[in-house]
């Protein structure tokens with residue numbers, strides 16, 4: 575990632591625009607930057623289209639924000655493309671279509687890129703604490719300018735997911751999942767995933783960030799929370815600074831978000847709000863605190879104990895959605911019990927007899943109870959197992975990649 579489209583790294587600027595529609599807010603925020611150096615450049619927009627969801631649900635980046643960025647950069651003389659590598663089990667074509675990004679791209683004859691289509695490029699992470707290399711989607715290294723375009727979300731594992739964390743969607747196929755499978759760092763209380771994201775942020779640094787706060791997600795993000803309409807767009811060169819301002823708007827602080835704090839301590843960006851030039855001066859009027867993610871899943875489902883040890887957000891999202899939809903009916907399948915134990919994640923050393931073990935990470939306990947395979951598992955597969963006891967046929971998701 576190179577180019578003279580950059581900023582003062584010690585005193586980064588971040589701009590916030592609100593009060594109009596997503597397209598207009600995006601054009602307005604980008605008008606605060608000198609886009610002239612983009613003339614003749616190849617620009618890759620990397621929105622968060624990791625899941626299949628329509629714009630407005632707070633799950634994927636609003637299509638009109640992507641449209642605004644595409645138009646502003648094209649107007650500046652750049653050639654724009656849009657790319658994503660979604661979470662495991664998501665078909666990118668469907669995700670582009672449902673999000674509205676496909677239509678945006680077609681209308682503008684912009685290239686849409688399945689970042690998983692070509693072989694990965696191995697990139698060394700010098701000085702990484704928990705990872706020493708990454709499998710990176712090749713376009714991310716080939717384009718002159720990469721723009722991180724997340725949607726403003728709370729995240730059950732990482733606190734928030736914004737411009738820095740959104741770059742995890744530039745990791746090739748299932749290599750993303752490995753961030754959730756790392757052993758605990760000896761002598762550290764930090765979750766390994768947060769250390770891994772900070773390792774990644776020293777290598778996969780976007781050249782520019784546009785954070786979509788049109789409709790964010792509060793609570794059980796990144797996939798199972800509630801939409802949070804906000805109507806703002808945040809932009810800046812330093813992804814840490816843009817994230818820090820977004821954190822304030824969301825009612826939290828980057829210092830409380832481990833991957834941002836660790837990355838900033840290592841010198842990858844600025845999160846000290848006093849060192850960031852934020853415009854307009856009255857940007858704090860956009861602050862609207864988001865409900866934080868719950869500490870434990872079982873708080874939401876009192877008759878169900880969830881043994882969640884080192885699971886991924888993909889597994890958690892599947893389970894949360896399933897429980898939200900089925901919590902009244904699930905005990906129909908367990909008529910003799912009043913309390914149900916469900917296990918997800920690779921870290922469960924023991925589980926009680928009769929546990930509903932969900933996801934391939936719990937396969938070691940399959941003899942103890944009921945096992946639902948998949949990585950991630952899907953809600954329909956859980957229901958199939960509960961209804962019909964189908965446990966042995968291969969999951970189409972497992973076979974996909």
Ligand code: SF4
Nearest residue numbers: 886889933934935949
């Ligand atoms: S089974 Fe679930 S927790 Fe395990 S790697 Fe797959 S998605 Fe993650």
